Amino acid sequence: MLVSRTSLTALTAAAVLLAGAGTALAAPADSSGRTSRLAASSIAAVSRFDDGSFETPEVKPSTFDEFAAGQSFGPWKVARGTVDLIGAGYWQAAEGDQSLDLNGNDAGAVSQTFTTKPGTRYTVTYSLAGNPELDQVPPLKTGKVLIDGQNVQDLSFDVTGKTKRNMGYVRRQVTFVATGPSTTLTFASTTLHSATGPVIDDVTVERCRPDCCD
Ligand SMILES: [Ca+2]
Ligand SMILES: [Ca+2]
Incomplete structure (x- = not known):
């Protein structure tokens, strides 16, 4: 599974978990190792700001x-x-x-x-x-x-x-x-x-x- 750095940075912590913790942790790092650090930080207790759009969790439509x-x-x-x-x-x-x-x-x-x-x-x-x-x-x-x-x-x-x-x-x-x-x-x-x-x-x-x- 190809996970680009751009899409990974946009993922919420929950979305990372939905995608599979193994996937997130196994995501290939770029030469600076930035990808793997982002994946780790997004599932830490304190992390980058995330899901300002309130899309997680998905609520049943029309409710x-x-x-x-x-x-x-x-x-x-x-x-x-x-x-x-x-x-x-x-x-x-x-x-x-x-x-x-x-x-x-x-x-x-x-x-x-x-x-x-x-x-x-x-x-x-x-x-x-x-x-x-x-x-x-x-x-x-x-x-x-x-x-x-x-x-x-x-x-x-x-x-x-x-x-x-x-x-x-x-x-x-x-x-x-x-x-x-x-x-x-x-x-x-x-x-x-x-x-x-x-x-x-x-x-x-x-x-x-x-x-x-x-
Ligand atoms: Ca929204
Ligand atoms: Ca209300």
Whole structure:
């Protein structure tokens, strides 16, 4: 089985496991040995940022799965409350098939911890919408982005006029400077007493080039 370096870097930890741990570990290294290190790091407890598109695990199409505090799905952990992992076709995703409602039956939060280089600036980019289901209030879905538990960005999205087929995703961005060898990124809903919250998808974390960020 041919596993290219490009495809391997895009695999989530779970996807690596699905492909077979033996396959991942047996993947041929290039001359620098980079491939084998990537495979090893992707199954370590703390690794590179992964599955910002919420494609793992695959939810039964046109349904959603609720996860509660303490549970994990793919590389994400539910830090508080409950969240809904939305399956293909339930509503429009920003990227791929699946997305995440930050409110399961009430406000939830998800976190992922990944390796970082202290003193280096990173950019978090994500797509934001809101659960548009009928009779779900309030229309303004609110939440926040946290880095190592500190609020770095408030977010809000008004679902008025939005539908499951026209979610109206917008791109949002926030930067942070890593203070340690690992960093925890959290998306938290502040939409209380509602089963419909902010929806996120297509989260990326990239090291800033010297000329790209403040
Ligand atoms: Ca997705
Ligand atoms: Ca929900």
